[in-house]
Amino acid sequence: MADRAALEELVRLQGEHVRGLKQQKASAEQIEEEVAKLLKLKAQLGHDEGKQKFVLKTPKGTRDYSPRQMAVREKVFDVIIRCFKRHGAEVIDTPVFELKETLTGKYGEDSKLIYDLKDQGGELLALRYDLTVPFARYLAMNKLTNIKRYHIAKVYRRDNPAMTRGRYREFYQCDFDIAGQFDPMIPDAECLKIMCEILSSLQIGNFLVKVNDRRILDGMFAVCGVPDSKFRTICSSVDKLDKVSWEEVKNEMVGEKGLAPEVADRIGDYVQQHGGVSLVEQLLQDPKLSQNKQALEGLGDLKLLFEYLTLFGIDDKISFDLSLARGLDYYTGVIYEAVLLQMPAQAGEEPLGVGSVAAGGRYDGLVGMFDPKGRKVPCVGLSIGVERIFSIVEQRLEALEEKVRTTETQVLVASAQKKLLEERLKLVSELWDAGIKAELLYKKNPKLLNQLQYCEDAGIPLVAIIGEQELKDGVVKLRSVTSREEVDVRREDLVEEIRRRTDQPPSIC
Numbered sequence: 001m002a003d004r005a006a007l008e009e010l011v012r013l014q015g016e017h018v019r020g021l022k023q024q025k026a027s028a029e030q031i032e033e034e035v036a037k038l039l040k041l042k043a044q045l046g047h048d049e050g051k052q053k054f055v056l057k058t059p060k061g062t063r064d065y066s067p068r069q070m071a072v073r074e075k076v077f078d079v080i081i082r083c084f085k086r087h088g089a090e091v092i093d094t095p096v097f098e099l100k101e102t103l104t105g106k107y108g109e110d111s112k113l114i115y116d117l118k119d120q121g122g123e124l125l126a127l128r129y130d131l132t133v134p135f136a137r138y139l140a141m142n143k144l145t146n147i148k149r150y151h152i153a154k155v156y157r158r159d160n161p162a163m164t165r166g167r168y169r170e171f172y173q174c175d176f177d178i179a180g181q182f183d184p185m186i187p188d189a190e191c192l193k194i195m196c197e198i199l200s201s202l203q204i205g206n207f208l209v210k211v212n213d214r215r216i217l218d219g220m221f222a223v224c225g226v227p228d229s230k231f232r233t234i235c236s237s238v239d240k241l242d243k244v245s246w247e248e249v250k251n252e253m254v255g256e257k258g259l260a261p262e263v264a265d266r267i268g269d270y271v272q273q274h275g276g277v278s279l280v281e282q283l284l285q286d287p288k289l290s291q292n293k294q295a296l297e298g299l300g301d302l303k304l305l306f307e308y309l310t311l312f313g314i315d316d317k318i319s320f321d322l323s324l325a326r327g328l329d330y331y332t333g334v335i336y337e338a339v340l341l342q343m344p345a346q347a348g349e350e351p352l353g354v355g356s357v358a359a360g361g362r363y364d365g366l367v368g369m370f371d372p373k374g375r376k377v378p379c380v381g382l383s384i385g386v387e388r389i390f391s392i393v394e395q396r397l398e399a400l401e402e403k404v405r406t407t408e409t410q411v412l413v414a415s416a417q418k419k420l421l422e423e424r425l426k427l428v429s430e431l432w433d434a435g436i437k438a439e440l441l442y443k444k445n446p447k448l449l450n451q452l453q454y455c456e457d458a459g460i461p462l463v464a465i466i467g468e469q470e471l472k473d474g475v476v477k478l479r480s481v482t483s484r485e486e487v488d489v490r491r492e493d494l495v496e497e498i499r500r501r502t503d504q505p506p507s508i509c
Contacts, residue, residue, distance in 0.1 A: 107329060115156045140367050151174075157169055177381030178381065179377050191382045198384060208319055208339055209319070216295050216298035235325045242323070274321040326361055332362055362380040412441075413438055431498070452479075464479075465477040
């Protein structure tokens, strides 16, 4: 054992030496030589009596969900799904992996975050990066030109995770999209209405939805003198303005992407503006932008959009923000992003955005990329950032020390005396068959106090108690756990009484 401990220490020291060389950017030959020594030491170490040592952990950027966290998540999903259904959406599902060529070239600079899979029987595959590109592939493959759908599923990104801020490598997206040829801005306005309904229902704090249009951005880049070939990469830089200062973004544009400083300054004059419909009207009169056809179309549509948002009663939640860029390549028109607001420390200051919780936009050309004849299907949609919302709701519940029920059990079948297991089993079976959510303790002769304590701990509202006298009288003693009030209920009326007290509709099974 002493020899093994010495060898383990040598492995640890050699590992640190290799890491140090990498940090010092030593030559490849030197690193390779030291790695070879490390592997040789590890080979000598072998396995301890056939047992392989490994660390029990989830992969980087992933997490397990406890029953409490799952209960929170299900409630959030329920709010989102009810809203999607209220607006007439159907549900679809697609494979968790796609052909690599399906995903390639759709995400701009973010394409490097796609998880590639090993060659599986001649097909090059990748894990899906979002739900939008698979949806476009689904439309083209099934020759659909008209659908309103929602899709809730996991997606994968090889990103640097920030778990505390709800940023993961494996995470859920909740998408709602409208595909089809419709009159301008009506479906777009409904998507923004849905976004506001969901965020208001979840009660996670004040929020603001930033709105822009890719045509306005492209027109702005053109009039500022950005070369066509740099539109997408400069767009990606502008998209960082919600996280870093204008000076940092300008330095990236000029220093890393080769943009002329005076062009960057012209962009800065525009992208630092935000407001409402009055800003749209102001830009329609802008001597440069008003001469650009693309920008003019985008501004015209935004003016119309604000009219519909006013009718929907949500215009106070919307801000026209010229810095919003949404880095994904497939957007072609209106784009939007919802951010939570941190209330200002001083009166008169503007609220600060503390993170995106939903986003989306119009992508009229994506389906055409998959159609053999290039037929376009106009689409607009939104995606709710549920992982960030889960984190916020969990933190709020912890701060309030609020108890979260992790089961939906309505009643515990209990006995007050010994040798009544058979009767408990009969009664719980009757309740299950009637669609009642019921439990019993897995002991032959549990103490009544232990059964009542279980209900307290699990949040079960009712206890159905049977004893010898209740069996003779054909009744069950129904006890409220919170009030401790007890009533005798005829056995044949028990199901209806439990439903009445727990507001459960009759089972449709």
